[in-house]
Amino acid sequence: MTLSGRLRWPGFYDAAIALLVGFLAHGVWLGCVLFSLQQGVPAGIVALVASLFYLGPPVTMIMAWVAFGDRLQSTDVIGLIIVAAGVIVVQRQ
Missing domain, CATH: 1.10.287 (Helix Hairpins)
Structure with a gap:
């Protein structure tokens, strides 16, 4: 803007x-x-690998926090937990 x-x-x-x-x-x-x-x-294996792409934004968020000192808000942490839980659920099935 x-x-x-x-x-x-x-x-x-x-x-x-x-x-x-x-x-x-x-x-x-x-x-x-x-x-x-x-x-x-098999579609199941492809789904397992593709689910890892959803970790890109949360990992970038953590890297920015570690490398540049970006502040994490509570909503950021909640989103990180939701995404990680979703990937864990998909990986375990």
């Missing part, structure tokens, strides 16, 4: 970087999941 309080549209470079990151973050791992299924990997 600008100082006037209005949203500023990203320039071409910023939009291109956002599209590239979005493609890499979602397109590549989803492509790998679909490729694995096509190659005959």
Whole structure:
């Protein structure tokens, strides 16, 4: 946001970087999941591996806390616990 309080549209470079990151973050791992299924990997194993991708944001949050001293709010910790519990449930089944 600008100082006037209005949203500023990203320039071409910023939009291109956002599209590239979005493609890499979602397109590549989803492509790998679909490729694995096509190659005959059982869906249960693919689900176990894919569930680990949900740990990315919480791990990044912890790394920012350790490396840069970012403050963690109670909602951050609750979200971290919920995500970790969800991944644990999926991994145990």
